[in-house]
Amino acid sequence: MDLLSRIKARETRAIARALTLVENGDDAFCAALDAEYTNLPHPERIGITGPPGSGKSTLTSALLSEYRRQGKRVGVVAVDPSSPFSGGALLGDRLRMTAHSLDADVFVRSMASRGRFGGLAIGSEDACDVLALAGFDPIIVETVGVGQSEVDIARLADTTVVVLTPSAGDSVQALKAGIMEIAEVVAINKADREGAERLEEDVKEGMELRPESARAWNPPIVRTVATQGQGASELAAAIAQHRTFLGSNGLLAGVRQKRAESRLTDLAGAALLDALKGQGRANTAFEGLRGQVRARQLSPRAAVKALLQQLAL
């Protein structure tokens, strides 16, 4: 049986193998997966993000347990943005998730995303497709909110949960930087700590600053203590509310269309760069210009102008 059939038959080892292939950007497998594209199921996609130390992984684990209680098969893609610095909590918390590791209706996968261009987005999209093919629903994508990744996750998910934690300064910072733009549900985790009340007020204030166009949906705020599983069912309920909102307003198709277009742009960007290193016309032009840049006869910017002209783009 080929790999795709084995994935559809929900063979754990086949799924694991496929995820490794997409992580490595394996051309043959990506092409095979791609042939299924128009037939893929559309599981619910939930994004979970937040600052380092907010307990995202523990909360994901608690949410996972809640979905299991509801009898759902849950896939988790935990994306490590591969910084020397920001990887802090990932390893330990990943291990915690292995509480679910003997459960065949749960699949948890950590993925690195070292790639420069659209790395998180491209790899995770493919991973979500593999898990969709294997019948997991919902699929949770979790990543630390640093750099570009929180924008990527908002694109990947139908519903984005932003996890915040009461602690000095954090709230103000998060609100200031426009985090409300991506939050469809806000989880105040470690809500047994001092400051939860204030943080919730700050979040509410932040929401009032949202533009009119973003106000059709009012993000619920859920308090959780993930280490004790507290608030997990309320969080699941809030996510379901948002899902219902998307469905009943005909917005889901638009979300998916936008996602497909973003994926197209990411893949196109990566492919065009690859073409410069390839075997064709683009590479010939690029190599010539690169030599001139190396010899300092031409500036990089002038070389790029020449490149576009030579390729008549």
Place this chain on the structure above:
Amino acid sequence: MDLLSRIKARETRAIARALTLVENGDDAFCAALDAEYTNLPHPERIGITGPPGSGKSTLTSALLSEYRRQGKRVGVVAVDPSSPFSGGALLGDRLRMTAHSLDADVFVRSMASRGRFGGLAIGSEDACDVLALAGFDPIIVETVGVGQSEVDIARLADTTVVVLTPSAGDSVQALKAGIMEIAEVVAINKADREGAERLEEDVKEGMELRPESARAWNPPIVRTVATQGQGASELAAAIAQHRTFLGSNGLLAGVRQKRAESRLTDLAGAALLDALKGQGRANTAFEGLRGQVRARQLSPRAAVKALLQQLAL
């Protein structure tokens, strides 16, 4: 007098204006700057990076004071990777640097880098060129080490300083993730805290794991207490040592060549993506395929293949 001449004449307002123009990617100014490319001076470039909370900005400020004592004119580009989460210390510490704000021989500029593709690299390179034109030497580029940015800064700088702080877990994490690959000087900041000794040992151990090829240079480890200016002159000396190493081994030309090539690749990637949204052949092809993706008749990956074929790249 045109803007470039005013920059060369070291007019503060002209420099500030130019930095705003490069931050916004202003085509006309970038082209004018580009015309100076082969004549630009080559000031020393120092990169300073480290995890959030390590005191990078305070250390940059201390180093800046040290260079001023040495009579140098110092330019600082502080790059904020613009995350909703990671921006923590930037604002306050930036303000601290305004201690230098009345000094005409110092120019400190904060830059955002929201751009998706090579954002930090492209904007900061241009900013460094502006400061070079204005005669600043050295130029310090400071950024928080999250996501891609610490790789970018290593490319931007002749000498990369990694700032670490004694605190539970941090050291091990940083070492594990290969931070030694980019560190040419290690600053152990807040060295009056408990754990500095252990961190230094961890860093040394990490260095022994470096590949043979990276061992021509042995990164000095400097202890600093940036808030009190302690260790700033030792740090400047360690940076100067590395600079001498690069110079005496004929490595500096290679560093600059590699940098120019990276810049070429970044600019090419951005320009090719722009071409998809432009007025030419690339856009015509892309728009047609985008429509099919939107209608779910074609997968994004298949569309990209078709795009490359249509453009004959």
